[in-house]
Structure formats: C-alpha cells, structure tokens
Amino acid sequence: MTVLALDIGGTKFAVARVDADGTLLDRAEHPVGQAPTATLRGLVADFAGDGRTRRSLTGVGIGSAGPIDAAAGTVSPINIPRWRGYRLVAAVQRLVPGVPVTLAGDAQCMALGEWWRGGHDCGSLLAIAVSTGVGGGLVIDGRPWTGRTGNAGHIGHVIVDLDGEACVCGARGCLETIAAGPGMVRWALAQGWTLAPATGRPDARALAAAARSGAPVPLAAFQRAAGALATAILNTASVLDVRDVVIGGGVAAAGDLLLDPLRAAITARAGMPHLRDLRVSSTTLERDAGLYGAAALALLASGEPLRPTP
CATH class of the missing domain: 3.30.420.40 (ATPase, nucleotide binding domain)
Structure with missing residues (x-):
C-alpha cells in the first residue's frame, strides 16, 4: 500500500x-x-x-x-x-x-507524523510549530483531532495576553504575537535591541545568535516567548489531558534557548497533578x-x- x-x-x-x-x-x-x-x-x-x-x-x-x-x-x-x-x-x-x-x-x-514516526512513545500529543507564525495540532488516542472545521489545535491563536498586541487574525494578545519569530523580533527592537548593519537583517535567527552571546534583550525575548507558550500549553493540557508536547519550526531550532525556559515556566506554573509531568521535546522528524x-x-x-x- x-x-x-x-x-x-x-x-x-x-x-x-x-x-x-x-x-x-x-x-x-x-x-x-x-x-x-x-x-x-x-x-x-x-x-x-x-x-x-x-x-x-x-x-x-x-x-x-x-x-x-x-x-x-x-x-x-x-x-x-x-x-x-x-x-x-x-x-x-x-x-x-x-x-x-x-x-x-x-x-x-x-x-500526526510525530506521533506515528517520531518515537515519542505516547498515545496522545500536542505538536506546536513555532516559526513565522505559531501553528498546532493534536493527536488524541492515536487519531488526529481536527474539530468541526478542521482547525482544532490551532494554539497560535489562544489568547495569552488580554491587553496584548493586535493579531493578524483580528483578535488581540494571541500567542502568535509573542512567540512567533516576527513578534519576538518586534518586541526586542522596541526594547532597544540593535544589530550592526554588516551583521545582517534583524530576524529570529539573528535574535537567537545574539541571545546565545548573552545579550540581555534577546534573552528576555526568548524567555517572554517561552512564558507565553507555557501558558497556552498548560491551558490546552488542562482541557485535553495530553502529556506529550512536541515543538518544531524555525524558532524552535534555537533549542535550549527556548526549551529550557519553557520547561521551567511549565514547572513553575503547573498546579493540577496531571499538569506536573508534561513532557516537552523537540521534533525528531524536522x-x-x-x-x-x-x-x-x-x-x-x-x-x-x-x-x-x-
């Protein structure tokens, strides 16, 4: 077949x-x-x-x-x-x-691909693609959960800041405005981050490089994005009781710059017992x-x- x-x-x-x-x-x-x-x-x-x-x-x-x-x-x-x-x-x-x-x-x-071929050893999972936008998908008990219109799992438009920035979707304070690459860069620039002209354009890759060098504003941008992601993940896990979260996408390629503060924020904020053992990992299939x-x-x-x- x-x-x-x-x-x-x-x-x-x-x-x-x-x-x-x-x-x-x-x-x-x-x-x-x-x-x-x-x-x-x-x-x-x-x-x-x-x-x-x-x-x-x-x-x-x-x-x-x-x-x-x-x-x-x-x-x-x-x-x-x-x-x-x-x-x-x-x-x-x-x-x-x-x-x-x-x-x-x-x-x-x-x-669905991560659940099937990613080796995560789980029955259900939430996958999040963090890139120029933030997308999401769900597998529940071995089946894709797509919802009424096919858009279930679209975690990028979970509202994480009631007074936040306007989103392209028409709402305000969506996760995507904080955790997607362009949103992170906009915030960092507004906080005074600058990039030498010869270094290239101020994008998510440059932001990650600056954060790895210890620059405080880029580091804060990743921590802010991780905090917003943690809020959206905990909200989703509270409703659906998933244990495994797989992160992919271009911004997630920054690895521990994003995943370490994300795991720390989840640990610090998790209340209910079923939220305290969430497993957050990177994509294995890229x-x-x-x-x-x-x-x-x-x-x-x-x-x-x-x-x-x-």
Whole structure:
C-alpha cells in the first residue's frame, strides 16, 4: 500500500510517496513561486503522472497551511494570496482521478507524523510549530483531532495576553504575537535591541545568535516567548489531558534557548497533578514531520491501522 503525501506551506511545497510501514520512498520540494497552482500540478505530475504509479496509490493526504475548511476541501494560506478559498482537494482529485484525497492543517499533520514516526512513545500529543507564525495540532488516542472545521489545535491563536498586541487574525494578545519569530523580533527592537548593519537583517535567527552571546534583550525575548507558550500549553493540557508536547519550526531550532525556559515556566506554573509531568521535546522528524503526517492521514482514511515507531 502506497500513498502520496503533500505538505503545502506558505513558502514551499513538498511531496513524497510513503508506504504503509512509514518508509519514505521518494521525496521532493519546490518553492511556491508566483504560480502556486502550476507548482502543485508539476510536483504531483512528477510523482503520480504515469498511469502505473497512479494505479498503485491508495490515497493522497494533504497537510496545508491555513486556515483551512476540511469539509469544503478549501485552503486560504496567509502567505499565498492567490489561494483564498482555493479548492485544493478538488484540484488534487483532478490530478489523481479515482484516488481518495484527505485534507488537514499542516501543524495537525506535523502532530500526526510525530506521533506515528517520531518515537515519542505516547498515545496522545500536542505538536506546536513555532516559526513565522505559531501553528498546532493534536493527536488524541492515536487519531488526529481536527474539530468541526478542521482547525482544532490551532494554539497560535489562544489568547495569552488580554491587553496584548493586535493579531493578524483580528483578535488581540494571541500567542502568535509573542512567540512567533516576527513578534519576538518586534518586541526586542522596541526594547532597544540593535544589530550592526554588516551583521545582517534583524530576524529570529539573528535574535537567537545574539541571545546565545548573552545579550540581555534577546534573552528576555526568548524567555517572554517561552512564558507565553507555557501558558497556552498548560491551558490546552488542562482541557485535553495530553502529556506529550512536541515543538518544531524555525524558532524552535534555537533549542535550549527556548526549551529550557519553557520547561521551567511549565514547572513553575503547573498546579493540577496531571499538569506536573508534561513532557516537552523537540521534533525528531524536522522538515519531514508534515509529510509523514499527511501520509498517515491518507492511510487512516483508507482504514489502515498505524503502529507508532517506539
């Protein structure tokens, strides 16, 4: 049994063929570019264009940047303006006629991929992608929990500061305004952090480098982000009783700069007994977590039982 996995991000598309055992048979990715529909068509054609390959596919799983509408099969990735309400499922069905197509959010697929192939040894988990935005996904008792519209687990828009900064979603004080890379950099610059012109642009990577060198404002930016993440994680765990939290994304690549204060904040704030043993770890699949999750989505839709990697 072989499925096609698609990981639709704001800046790159990735595709892979994956078998039922979780073996990634082949993989490719491409920048979105100015013609996202043509990029999608070319990648799918490369992997499922000939009749023999298409006949061997039992399903297609798609993890897409959102917001999404899983029931309608549409996506509106913030960084792809041409795809507002884009009928992604229907577009892929035209490319692989007769093959079932299943859609979920990209962070939900990250969660499912980490649960299936990440070796975390858990029945349920919360996955958080901390990058230019903050996304999230949930696996509950071995199944992706996607909610009514397909957007469950979107922890980036949990409100952590009632009087906080306006968010692109229209609310105020969302986790994303504090913990996403651009929000961290904005706050650091407002606090007086400066970067020498020859050093490069003030982005999350430069902020992490400055924090590692001991600069106080960048260090405070990571601690502030960790505190906001801890609040959102504890709120989520209070409601859903998950034990494992997996952190991925570009900002999370800073490693202990983020994870150490995050774990400390969770320990300091946890009250109820079921919140005191939360396990926070980094992604083990990195860029491929979403592809594995999209493959798992297609396998589950076909009725294939999944056995997580221990």
